[in-house]
Amino acid sequence: MALTEKVKSYHSVDMSFLDSSCDLSFNIYYKTIFQNESRYVLFANKDPVYRDKVRLLLDAEDFTELYIDEEDLLGYFQHATESLQSFILDKEVPIEKKIARVYDLSKNVTKQFFESNTSPDILRCSDQVVELMESCISQKEFGFHALTKILEKDYYTYTHSINVGLYCMTFGVKSQLPAGDIHELGLGGMLHDIGKSAIPKEIVNKQGKLTEEEFTLIQNHTNNGEEIITELGCYGEKVLQMVGQHHEKYCGGGYHRGLKQEEISPFARICKISDVYDALTTRRSYKRALAPLEALLIMKQKMGEEFDPQFLSSFICFMGPQ
Numbered sequence: 001m002a003l004t005e006k007v008k009s010y011h012s013v014d015m016s017f018l019d020s021s022c023d024l025s026f027n028i029y030y031k032t033i034f035q036n037e038s039r040y041v042l043f044a045n046k047d048p049v050y051r052d053k054v055r056l057l058l059d060a061e062d063f064t065e066l067y068i069d070e071e072d073l074l075g076y077f078q079h080a081t082e083s084l085q086s087f088i089l090d091k092e093v094p095i096e097k098k099i100a101r102v103y104d105l106s107k108n109v110t111k112q113f114f115e116s117n118t119s120p121d122i123l124r125c126s127d128q129v130v131e132l133m134e135s136c137i138s139q140k141e142f143g144f145h146a147l148t149k150i151l152e153k154d155y156y157t158y159t160h161s162i163n164v165g166l167y168c169m170t171f172g173v174k175s176q177l178p179a180g181d182i183h184e185l186g187l188g189g190m191l192h193d194i195g196k197s198a199i200p201k202e203i204v205n206k207q208g209k210l211t212e213e214e215f216t217l218i219q220n221h222t223n224n225g226e227e228i229i230t231e232l233g234c235y236g237e238k239v240l241q242m243v244g245q246h247h248e249k250y251c252g253g254g255y256h257r258g259l260k261q262e263e264i265s266p267f268a269r270i271c272k273i274s275d276v277y278d279a280l281t282t283r284r285s286y287k288r289a290l291a292p293l294e295a296l297l298i299m300k301q302k303m304g305e306e307f308d309p310q311f312l313s314s315f316i317c318f319m320g321p322q
């Protein structure tokens with residue numbers, strides 16, 4: 001077993017995805033300390049020649065933490081997505097457990113993109129992740145309350161993105177929109193703040209008051225986002241509209257085009273409601289998380305004219321007890 005390079009290009013894997021009955025599409029490493037430095041040692045090789053050895057090692061379950069090389073992240077996420085597909089269809093597993101596993105995987109995929117400067121290739125997994133979410137949300141025992149139980153309440157751009165994607169999709173399912181639209185709602189919600197990946201992290205995560213210049217930069221994320229999505233070239237018009245128009249206000253005066261009412265895509269109007277709702281119900285260093293009812297009251301009473309009134313009423317209805 002050869003010693004390999006440095007710490008930062010290795011990522012911890014979810015051990016439950018490493019099923020010894022299937023073939024690995026990535027190498028697995030374990031961590032050891034060598035002269036006070038973390039080193040990653042090859043544990044199992046993806047080469048089919050080593051298949052039997054890999055199975056024996058995984059069956060032995062001697063390790064509590066294993067890692068993969070950053071280059072194999074895409075393969076790992078694809079493997080994880082596939083292994084979750086059958087888990088989601090298992091009638092014996094409670095819906096909360098299913099959602100929690102899908103949420104965890106989506107969080108990892110999005111985090112890689114936002115925080116680790118990984119290539120946009122990672123975003124290719126978002127399609128499969130959205131399909132997993134869709135299978136969960138479409139199950140009849142699913143309700144908003146199941147969702148709110150597992151969503152993380154600490155605000156990070158990547159958890160916020162997943163939360164918004166899930167809210168948008170749930171809105172679509174409850175409104176009985178066509179499957180294609182629900183898929184686009186999930187993707188658009190997940191990617192709506194993607195433009196923030198082009199802004200320095202210190203500004204995105206700044207705790208104090210933003211300078212005027214910084215504020216302009218942040219506001220630019222809808223513009224940046226449109227550029228990123230267009231460049232990726234694999235998303236449709238509705239996703240692009242959600243990314244570019246989710247800060248437009250129904251009454252006008254939003255950014256970056258100052259559109260109003262029907263000029264704003266209905267997909268972006270749904271995204272705006274989900275976006276504000278998640279921002280209000282999550283915790284940040286300078287503010288507490290509001291309870292769902294409190295957030296909905298503020299949205300209705302203080303910000304009512306910013307949202308499509310019909311969509312907001314439906315959203316409030318869907319959030320009620322199931």
Ligand SMILES: [Fe+2]
Nearest residue numbers: 192193246247
């Ligand atoms: Fe945004």
Ligand SMILES: [Fe+2]
Nearest residue numbers: 160192193275
């Ligand atoms: Fe947002």
